[in-house]
Amino acid sequence: MKRPAELERLLGYQIQMVHLDFDSNARDVLAPFGLTPVRFTALLLIDANPGCDQTALGRALSVNRSSAMKLVNGLEQAGLVERRAGRDLRTNALHLTDEGVAAIAAVRERLTESETRLASRLDAHEQEVLQSLLAKLQRRRAARG
Amino acid sequence: MKRPAELERLLGYQIQMVHLDFDSNARDVLAPFGLTPVRFTALLLIDANPGCDQTALGRALSVNRSSAMKLVNGLEQAGLVERRAGRDLRTNALHLTDEGVAAIAAVRERLTESETRLASRLDAHEQEVLQSLLAKLQRRRAARG
DNA sequence: TATTGTTATACTCTATAACTATA
């Protein structure tokens, strides 16, 4: 299949293609641990913000309360996260279990290693430049629902 | 919510965040035309490869035959694509209708314009560097299904 | 009144498996 030249010029298309590579790679690495990119990101967010509530977690992940609910259900059933009493009677305080902490540690090395392999098409300097350009390109996303 | 430092260092995470911006922007632009990023990409691919069959299209989009089927059904019902007789009696030859050609033209300007706005956080030189780094980072994806 | 969690429900996208008709 010939690629339309127009596509190649669209920055969003290039980003999508690269994202596809990295995302499917991450899914392969995370799957044996029962994790997905979103679930793993949730673990890291809870780790960095112990005691946060579900709505805040959902906002950080750009999903609504209902979806955050399902996400936390899954992580709780997997024994990685627990709901404790929150700052008032409406809210849950989310915390990693020991298993959750262990899961992050177990995944970390494999994920970094496979990303290093993917990024190896660029030399060290190029990787640095890419990181900084991507950081500059980012904006804070608006929260939903 | 505090962002975990570990996430910021993962290239895949940075790419995902940037992709999220561009993807949701593209969805907003395409929605009034009844299109999504995948559907629009399909139109451009058929435009660049008139007479291609569904399986090849699916391969280029990294979806299987069944999903390509549904995709083409939608585009056909929207009057943008038509199935003609293919090179043998098993295959369909996909072609854009006049409406399909018009849809691409209508979308093109708005999409490029909104991407320009998103990319404007980088100057011209930085955009060029980013494009070339992303192109270099890409690999051809394996086909599925 | 507003917010948090929750539940029920539905929609979209994609995959798998099996069928058919061709090759």
Place this chain on the structure above:
DNA sequence: TATAGTTATAGAGTATAACAATA
């Protein structure tokens, strides 16, 4: 035997809307 299209079905993932408890 293998391939293209098709169909039925199921599974993620997410959204909307409404409800209860609490603020």
